[in-house]
Amino acid sequence: MPAERGQILLVEDDPTTAGTMAQRLRIEGYGVEVATGAVEAAASLERRVPDLLLSDLHLPDGSGEELFLSQRSRLAGTPVLVMTAYAGVDQAIRLMKAGADDFLVKPVEIQDLLGRVGALMARRVVPAADATLGVSAAIRRIEATVRRAAPSDCPVLLLGETGTGKEVAAKLLHRLSPRAAAPFVAVNCAAIPAELAESEVFGHERGAFTGAAMRRIGCAERAGAGTLFLDEVAELAPGLQAKLLRLLEGREYTRVGGSGTLAFHARVVAATNADLDQLVRDGRFREDLLYRLDVIRIEIPPLRMRRDDIVPLARQFLANASLASARGIRGLDSRAERALEEADWRGNARELRNRVERAAALADGPWVGVDDLLGGTASNGASPVAAVGTLAEAVTDAERRAVSAALAAASGEVEVAAGILGVGRSTLFEKIRKLGLR
Numbered sequence: 001m002p003a004e005r006g007q008i009l010l011v012e013d014d015p016t017t018a019g020t021m022a023q024r025l026r027i028e029g030y031g032v033e034v035a036t037g038a039v040e041a042a043a044s045l046e047r048r049v050p051d052l053l054l055s056d057l058h059l060p061d062g063s064g065e066e067l068f069l070s071q072r073s074r075l076a077g078t079p080v081l082v083m084t085a086y087a088g089v090d091q092a093i094r095l096m097k098a099g100a101d102d103f104l105v106k107p108v109e110i111q112d113l114l115g116r117v118g119a120l121m122a123r124r125v126v127p128a129a130d131a132t133l134g135v136s137a138a139i140r141r142i143e144a145t146v147r148r149a150a151p152s153d154c155p156v157l158l159l160g161e162t163g164t165g166k167e168v169a170a171k172l173l174h175r176l177s178p179r180a181a182a183p184f185v186a187v188n189c190a191a192i193p194a195e196l197a198e199s200e201v202f203g204h205e206r207g208a209f210t211g212a213a214m215r216r217i218g219c220a221e222r223a224g225a226g227t228l229f230l231d232e233v234a235e236l237a238p239g240l241q242a243k244l245l246r247l248l249e250g251r252e253y254t255r256v257g258g259s260g261t262l263a264f265h266a267r268v269v270a271a272t273n274a275d276l277d278q279l280v281r282d283g284r285f286r287e288d289l290l291y292r293l294d295v296i297r298i299e300i301p302p303l304r305m306r307r308d309d310i311v312p313l314a315r316q317f318l319a320n321a322s323l324a325s326a327r328g329i330r331g332l333d334s335r336a337e338r339a340l341e342e343a344d345w346r347g348n349a350r351e352l353r354n355r356v357e358r359a360a361a362l363a364d365g366p367w368v369g370v371d372d373l374l375g376g377t378a379s380n381g382a383s384p385v386a387a388v389g390t391l392a393e394a395v396t397d398a399e400r401r402a403v404s405a406a407l408a409a410a411s412g413e414v415e416v417a418a419g420i421l422g423v424g425r426s427t428l429f430e431k432i433r434k435l436g437l438r
């Protein structure tokens with residue numbers, strides 16, 4: 001029977017009880033392995049850690065308590081449900097204090113068992129299964145487009161708010177493409193200073209300009225036959241827009257200060273959270289370049305428009321948070337999951353990831369709660385706006401305080417601070433530079 005809903009290790013010495021429970025759990029879609037005693041259970045846990053341990057406390061060759069305590073480190077992240085006769089309730093409570101999750105009093109009511117098993121399975125930390133982008137209908141449609149686009153060489157334009165996962169989608173496209181073995185090179189068009197942009201993309205020859213002490217290989221060359229990901233493409237300076245257009249049209253380029261032309265083999269994937277059509281209308285982005293980049297357009301909706309993705313993403317982020325397993329965190333409690341589903345997530349998946357990682361570091365029990373996730377924002381501590389002269393000064397002042405507070409809350413981690421502020425990394429880098437904060 002495939003363990004569609006998860007694998008359970010059932011430790012129960014009475015064959016009739018074990019048989020009835022296992023049969024019923026299998027009908028519900030769980031995979032069940034039965035161990036008849038502590039030794040057999042320990043051997044099974046050594047072979048494979050289940051998604052849930054369901055164990056009687058009274059075993060012929062030891063106790064469920066000893067089994068749990070001796071296997072605790074192996075069971076980190078695995079929900080544990082113990083069964084006990086009424087007389088053993090004290091022991092069950094002691095075990096819950098030591099980290100077991102729930103208990104059932106024997107004789108076990110089958111509906112009670114199914115309810116508790118279902119609840120614990122839903123709360124467990126689920127490791128990232130594969131490369132899929134999410135479970136919502138909207139993101140599945142997007143993933144289908146990515147899969148269809150992967151085999152071709154056509155440029156792809158990814159649109160969406162900051163943190164929606166444009167780079168994640170670009171990497172998936174690359175992994176699924178015949179170019180997967182070649183490099184994926186990301187260049188953040190907003191983060192490179194204008195005067196270095198050309199050399200960043202095309203490279204330069206030694207002595208091409210003051211300070212060019214050595215030849216430099218640009219992103220176009222490093223990408224080889226792989227994928228060149230142009231993030232925040234709307235930020236490209238006009239001069240570089242023209243050069244990029246020539247690169248896409250002629251499939252060749254020259255290093256800055258060089259004379260020979262080099263062939264360009266990579267596939268171009270561009271991304272932006274800006275409205276490129278509007279920028280074209282405003283004369284700030286070349287129409288001919290947009291036409292070249294916009295062959296397959298994929299728009300990733302904000303997280304609040306695909307709320308079904310929130311909890312699975314949060315669980316995945318928690319499973320991947322190194323601190324979570326080190327601190328014995330087992331999952332998100334159900335109130336926390338409901339609260340996550342209702343929040344606005346202006347910073348999208350990036351903000352969600354940052355919140356979950358922070359909570360994994362702060363939570364003091366095995367289950368992450370609402371307060372760990374959503375309690376206190378970085379800007380709570382900010383003082384009221386000081387009296388300043390002009391509106392521009394007031395805005396800069398408020399920005400400086402918000403950015404400083406977010407950086408402090410994020411211990412200087414720009415990516416984390418960007419999530420708190422609901423802006424992209426590069427936007428924040430730019431702000432930090434402009435505000436003279438580093």
Ligand SMILES: Nc1ncnc2c1ncn2[C@@H]1O[C@H](COP(=O)(O)OP(=O)(O)OP(=O)(O)O)[C@@H](O)[C@H]1O
Binds near residue numbers: 164167168349
């Ligand atoms: N579908 C997803 N699955 C797993 N993680 C995701 C997903 N979408 C986004 N993330 C996570 O959210 C964060 C932001 O994702 P990403 O950098 O791809 O967003 P973006 O849209 O490119 O952001 P920006 O516009 O700021 O460059 C990353 O940490 C990424 O791992």
